[in-house]
Amino acid sequence: MKKIKGSCLCRNIVFEISNECRYSVLCHCTMCQKSNAEFSNYTKVKKENLKFIHKKNLKWFHSSKNFKRGFCSNCGSSLFFQSRSSNEEIAISSGSLDRKVPVKGHIFYKDKKSNLSFPKMHRKFPQSAQGFFDQFIYKIK
Numbered sequence: 001m002k003k004i005k006g007s008c009l010c011r012n013i014v015f016e017i018s019n020e021c022r023y024s025v026l027c028h029c030t031m032c033q034k035s036n037a038e039f040s041n042y043t044k045v046k047k048e049n050l051k052f053i054h055k056k057n058l059k060w061f062h063s064s065k066n067f068k069r070g071f072c073s074n075c076g077s078s079l080f081f082q083s084r085s086s087n088e089e090i091a092i093s094s095g096s097l098d099r100k101v102p103v104k105g106h107i108f109y110k111d112k113k114s115n116l117s118f119p120k121m122h123r124k125f126p127q128s129a130q131g132f133f134d135q136f137i138y139k140i141k
């Protein structure tokens with residue numbers, strides 16, 4: 001059953017991802033700091049690998065010119081990050097998933113606010129450019 005289920009806190013939004021996803025990446029950008037916490041943790045899937053089971057409370061906030069963030073309008077969970085011009089891929093908050101997608105590294109590390117230190121195995125990537133992480137595919141077991 002190569003799937004991982006995910007949901008918001010109140011479970012009004014429930015979904016599952018299947019087959020494969022990108023390894024998780026910790027994002028330290030100042031927008032994620034406001035929206036999530038001192039850093040966020042996102043995986044990413046192709047749209048054919050994401051299936052919604054419930055999504056009646058899913059709302060989108062246009063957080064910048066090119067991107068939008070999806071959240072639950074009932075419980076406030078921040079769940080998704082997506083390009084406003086394409087729905088081919090969607091980033092998903094790894095914390096919303098019921099199983100772990102291992103972390104591979106960091107983006108926007110220069111904006112890091114957290115005083116936590118991280119394992120050396122977590123690489124610092126320079127940017128979050130589209131397609132940059134396509135080589136880091138995690139096969140869902």
Ligand SMILES: [Zn+2]
Nearest residue numbers: 008010072075
């Ligand atoms: Zn909710």
